[in-house]
Amino acid sequence: MEKKKIAIIGGGIAGAALGYNLSLYDEADITLYEKNRIGCGTTAKSAGTVCLFDDSLKNRYWDVRLYGFETYLKMEKEKPGSAGFDKTGTLVCATDEEVEKTIKAGIALAKSAGYTGEYITDKARIKEILPSLNVDAILGAGYTQDDGYFDGTMISNTFAEKMEKNGACIKRGVEVVKINTEGGAAKSLETSEGETVDYDVIVDCTGPWSRFTGNLVGLDVPIWHTKAEAFFLVPPEKKLDYVFPVLKFPAFYALRAGDNVFICKSHLSMNLDDPMHAGQWDPDQLPQVGGTDDYFIDFLFDQMEENVPGLADSGLASSWLSYRAEPRDFLPILGETPVQNYFLCTGFGGNGVIEAPAATRDMAKLIMRGESTMLLEEWAFSRLLEEA
Ligand SMILES: Cc1cc2nc3c(=O)[nH]c(=O)nc-3n(C[C@H](O)[C@H](O)[C@H](O)COP(=O)(O)OP(=O)(O)OC[C@H]3O[C@@H](n4cnc5c(N)ncnc54)[C@H](O)[C@@H]3O)c2cc1C
Incomplete structure (x- = not known):
């Protein structure tokens, strides 16, 4: 042959x-x-989230998302640890009605594939899931216990x-x-x-x-290269005494990384025409850790203060910079x-x-x-x- x-x-x-x-x-x-x-x-610098519903990939590409998620679940089942799955669940916050609509459509798709998903408007319940969240700043949140993040x-x-x-x-x-x-x-x-x-x-x-x-x-x-600047926060209480879910807002996301919390500005909120966000660089020059700009940590701390005040007083453990490869x-x-x-x-x-x-x-x-x-x-x- x-x-x-x-x-x-x-x-x-x-x-x-x-x-x-x-x-x-x-x-x-x-x-x-x-x-x-x-x-x-x-x-290696990825957050590895493959959320069942969020805004990172349009619901139109639901089958792509589901196929990715189930490929890794199968991998993990064949050999535990081989996809590095941490099943923390995901909480996707609705900041306006448009985002709410996307979340609800995503939940319907996830449920039709046999996964759990609910849109929660009871603020006390949302607070139970993520005590450090400012629930007054959101309309509601989509929640599933079934997903989390993997290790790329x-x-x-x-x-x-x-x-x-x-x-x-x-x-x-x-x-x-x-x-x-x-x-x-x-x-x-x-x-x-x-x-x-x-x-x-x-x-x-x-x-x-x-x-x-x-x-x-x-x-x-x-x-274009967009700057993917990830920061690792040490929560004020030092140890999280609850399961910190993957937390998604349109402008940023967070997830647990051991006892720390990983935060990053979302890729869809990057402006390819803003030289602070995007450009053409040499990935061989990227350091293993550090190399990040104050612009991004300032942005993320502002987001924390407004949306996750329980983490606003966190210390900064470390950070890293990477380049995402983005077509227009x-x-x-x-x-x-x-x-x-x-x-x-x-x-x-x-x-x-x-x-x-x-x-x-x-x-x-x-x-x-x-x-x-x-x-x-x-x-x-x-x-x-x-x-x-
Ligand atoms: C901070 C951050 C968070 C992210 N979070 C998520 C997330 O939650 N969910 C998600 O789905 N995605 C996420 N991503 C995106 C995801 O990580 C990337 O889209 C993905 O890893 C890209 O993989 P790749 O194989 O295309 O590129 P890479 O992983 O960069 O692989 C390219 C490889 O090519 C090699 N190479 C280059 N030139 C040559 C050459 N001439 N000869 C031989 N080898 C060569 C390099 O050494 C490198 O290993 C995130 C990314 C970052 C940086």
Whole structure:
């Protein structure tokens, strides 16, 4: 049987999930190149929330959300801990009627899939769930006990383990430094180890690095870097004596991280035209920790004072900065590009953990069977050319 030779560049959650999905096809001969360690890029700095209902991904893409959530639940069931699930539940706050409508529609979808979900207007009940919340500032809140957050690095490594078991090859610590084209088609790649290898298909899964890897084939990948600045608060009481749920507001979100609380400005509240929020930077220059701006912590402390006053007097334990890869419409870029045989699976922005399973399932179908799907059509590279 003739096999299709496929190279994946990047071993974050997108590359690892794609490698796994491709490895389910007997005719796929897969090599994944990761210049560092699996799941150590944006994925390692993620909050990993895959909420059943919030505003991060439109209800229109409910099946993407559900497929992501259930893929990780299955992973966790197969091997406890392999997706790093912390089932804290989620509380989504309605700041106005529009948000309330979205939450209620999300709850209906979650319930139809067999999960719990309720819209609570009884402020005393909401306070029981999250005592530090200012319930006067909200109309109500959607609540489910069924979800929580996952660990993107564990998930990536679990996918990597599974794809290797299925016969795929992972080159760790190997950078793709050059891509050779012939007649407008990607033909081979060159690595930091001095190897040149021919491929039928090369898939760019490098997230915020896609700007650079795209340039290797002369492609301008239309992504912006938004600053994902995460801060870890030490609550005033030092130890939380209740289960702190994933807390979602349109402008920010919070979740527990051990005895601390992780807070971050939401990706959909970022303005791509504001240089404080977005730009084009070099992800290789990101420090492991720190590197954050006062602008974001000031913003988040203001949000705490107004909405979660019980945390307003928290200490700051640590922080980190990462870059989300965001196309203008905050949706990923999947599939073919103007360079033949060079595919993109990037631009996951603030939703890569949610979106990777469904996006890469469909990408594998396209690469191995030439079949398109509604998702691939809606998230195609060509939509961004039309916009430009
Ligand atoms: C603070 C924060 C909070 C977030 N919260 C959530 C959340 O709650 N829910 C959610 O769904 N998403 C969340 N996200 C978004 C999510 O983490 C990302 O969308 C996702 O991790 C992107 O994965 P990726 O595989 O596309 O990119 P990455 O994880 O960045 O992987 C790209 C990989 O490519 C490698 N690479 C680059 N260039 C080369 C090369 N030339 N050769 C070989 N390898 C190369 C890099 O080393 C890297 O490992 C959050 C992100 C951040 C930063």
